[in-house]
Amino acid sequence: MKLWKSPFFDNALNQFLSTAEVMNLDPNIVERLRQPARALVVSVPVRMDDGGVRSYCGFRVQHSDTLGPCKGGIRYHPDVTLGDAAALAMLMTWKCALMGLPLGGAKGGLQVDPTMLSRAELQRATRRFTIELINMIGPDRDIPAPDLGVNEQVMAWIMDTYSKQVGATRPGVVTGKPITVGGSLYRHEATGRGVVFAVQKAAAVTGMSLGEGTTFALQGFGNVGAIAAKAMAELGCRCIAVTTSRGGVLDRNGFKLESLYACYKEHGCLTPEVTGGDSITNKDLLALDCDVLILAAQANQITGENASQVQCRILAEGANGPVTREADPVLVDKGIFVIPDILANAGGVTVSYFEWVQDLQHFFWDMDEIELRLKKMLSRTFDETLALARKYAVSLRTAALMKGIGRVAQAMLLRGLYP
Numbered sequence: 033m034k035l036w037k038s039p040f041f042d043n044a045l046n047q048f049l050s051t052a053e054v055m056n057l058d059p060n061i062v063e064r065l066r067q068p069a070r071a072l073v074v075s076v077p078v079r080m081d082d083g084g085v086r087s088y089c090g091f092r093v094q095h096s097d098t099l100g101p102c103k104g105g106i107r108y109h110p111d112v113t114l115g116d117a118a119a120l121a122m123l124m125t126w127k128c129a130l131m132g133l134p135l136g137g138a139k140g141g142l143q144v145d146p147t148m149l150s151r152a153e154l155q156r157a158t159r160r161f162t163i164e165l166i167n168m169i170g171p172d173r174d175i176p177a178p179d180l181g182v183n184e185q186v187m188a189w190i191m192d193t194y195s196k197q198v199g200a201t202r203p204g205v206v207t208g209k210p211i212t213v214g215g216s217l218y219r220h221e222a223t224g225r226g227v228v229f230a231v232q233k234a235a236a237v238t239g240m241s242l243g244e245g246t247t248f249a250l251q252g253f254g255n256v257g258a259i260a261a262k263a264m265a266e267l268g269c270r271c272i273a274v275t276t277s278r279g280g281v282l283d284r285n286g287f288k289l290e291s292l293y294a295c296y297k298e299h300g301c302l303t304p305e306v307t308g309g310d311s312i313t314n315k316d317l318l319a320l321d322c323d324v325l326i327l328a329a330q331a332n333q334i335t336g337e338n339a340s341q342v343q344c345r346i347l348a349e350g351a352n353g354p355v356t357r358e359a360d361p362v363l364v365d366k367g368i369f370v371i372p373d374i375l376a377n378a379g380g381v382t383v384s385y386f387e388w389v390q391d392l393q394h395f396f397w398d399m400d401e402i403e404l405r406l407k408k409m410l411s412r413t414f415d416e417t418l419a420l421a422r423k424y425a426v427s428l429r430t431a432a433l434m435k436g437i438g439r440v441a442q443a444m445l446l447r448g449l450y451p
């Protein structure tokens with residue numbers, strides 16, 4: 033078990049074990065699900081532009097393939113660890129099962145800072161990493177997707193490398209690709225818009241009206257955060273603060289999102305000199321008095337130490353694991369409606385699933401069809417999870433986990449243990 037050791041994995045494991053206890057889950061199932069099914073650790077040597085060679089450590093972790101081929105992102109970050117990938121793979125298993133997708137959970141990482149590589153170096157690193165994982169991935173085995181530090185160009189290179197190896201174009205090997213090479217419409221928007229759709233459902237439950245008087249704050253302004261901000265603004269809500277890894281900005285009167293997008297695009301950060309308003313730190317953003325707080329950056333942001341300072345009414349976890357286990361009960365006690373990650377950000381994997389299905393059928397859907405199908409699935413899952421939470425008097429997070437874990441456990445019992 034030490035192999036997976038990381039604060040993030042400990043959090044994911046403890047979350048699983050405490051939910052298993054509430055569910056009175058078969059101990060043999062607990063024993064099988066408490067750690068990943070398999071992992072591959074590889075060294076990825078890359079010829080740099082100066083002629084030298086540098087090796088990066090990479091891995092792929094598959095937590096469970098009980099419900100279908102594994103699914104999960106690949107993260108390029110110098111600090112990503114095997115334990116982080118194991119934690120995220122476990123979360124993916126529960127998320128896919130919660131959404132009723134015929135997929136298991138996986139996650140991968142390459143310990144590299146992609147911003148320090150040239151385009152050619154990034155391409156060589158990606159192609160070599162793909163070859164190292166070639167026996168593990170595939171449209172019917174394990175389908176990677178982009179995660180932090182990885183964009184759709186990287187996914188296109190993985191698809192191309194895999195396809196060259198098997199001798200035929202196989203777009204279904206990864207999701208999050210550019211549209212021209214088998215990507216899906218709406219994939220780019222899916223996670224952020226799904227987060228806001230969940231906020232709308234939560235607002236309906238709590239009796240909050242989302243409109244002009246509603247304020248929201250956002251941690252993270254990347255793919256998930258920027259799209260979520262747009263969707264919130266479309267509902268008429270007022271964006272009063274946004275932070276990124278390099279600080280952020282605050283204006284109680286509300287920002288015009290265009291100025292934030294322009295500033296972030298040009299400078300890679302948000303500064304009051306350009307956007308107006310005042311500076312705000314991440315720490316202060318989490319404690320801001322606002323109606324909706326959307327976390328769309330990193331794990332472990334709200335902990336036992338700062339949970340008591342959180343003042344929002346609805347907290348949506350766009351990121352994976354942004355609230356620690358110690359913080360959870362504090363937020364519940366404060367009456368904050370927390371939409372857990374595996375529910376709030378499930379729009380992403382759901383449209384990834386749509387992309388995979390479209391690739392396998394070589395038949396592509398239009399935007400309306402995708403949005404309609406996504407909303408239907410998110411709405412049904414939200415309602416069922418809420419009903420479960422009320423039935424067992426547990427938090428929405430516990431209910432979501434119970435539902436996801438329950439489905440995997442049921443399938444395991446039906447399939448049995450081989451040999």
Ligand code: NAD
Nearest residue numbers: 223252253254255256275276277328329350351352377380
């Ligand atoms: P991204 O790289 O596009 O954006 C991340 C943003 O977070 C950037 O604005 C960055 O500056 C900011 N950030 C990083 N560290 C921060 C910190 N300590 N404090 C404040 N801001 C910080 O990534 P993304 O695709 O938007 O993903 C964000 C989160 O959502 C991740 O946890 C990811 O795993 C999760 N997620 C993403 C998707 C998806 O479809 N992209 C799906 C499900 C979950």
